[in-house]
Amino acid sequence: MSEQQFKVCKTCKVEKNIENFAPNQYGKNNRVLRRPVCRECYSQKTKINPTQKKEFEKSFPRPQIGEKFHCPVCLKMFIREHSNDVVLDHSHTDGSVRGWLCSSCNTSIGKFDDDVEILKRAIDWISNGGTKKR
Numbered sequence: 001m002s003e004q005q006f007k008v009c010k011t012c013k014v015e016k017n018i019e020n021f022a023p024n025q026y027g028k029n030n031r032v033l034r035r036p037v038c039r040e041c042y043s044q045k046t047k048i049n050p051t052q053k054k055e056f057e058k059s060f061p062r063p064q065i066g067e068k069f070h071c072p073v074c075l076k077m078f079i080r081e082h083s084n085d086v087v088l089d090h091s092h093t094d095g096s097v098r099g100w101l102c103s104s105c106n107t108s109i110g111k112f113d114d115d116v117e118i119l120k121r122a123i124d125w126i127s128n129g130g131t132k133k134r
Helices: 039-043 050-059 103-111 116-127
Strands: 006-008 015-017 023-026 032-034 068-070 077-079 086-090 097-102
Touching (some): 086 103, 097 103
Antiparallel strands (some): 068 077, 086 097
16 A cells, blocks of 8 residues: 655645646656646646637647757757657736747746746846845
């Protein structure tokens, strides 16, 4: 019998059984990594507008595996190797499509909750050398 595992939801801050967090990706040795947000909170997030997504993808198709991609945020250029290395970014406020980003930039923006004020504080933190100059 395995011991129950628990995790705290990033959104509601409630400790819940690990089964309340959907699998998100796989780590080393095929270990299941789970979303940082519980299923209940995740279900309340604004999803990408499906009509807008379809229209965007028709006009601006995702680069194919083996094609070059230039991320408009980090400005890195790379050859696509994986199905999830370029993702369609969208607003979690209204579901509107913003465009293709590398998965790293998309994840970073998501970790800052799409919040411009948090991003400004992060820029200020980096610009001022963190706590060294405070």
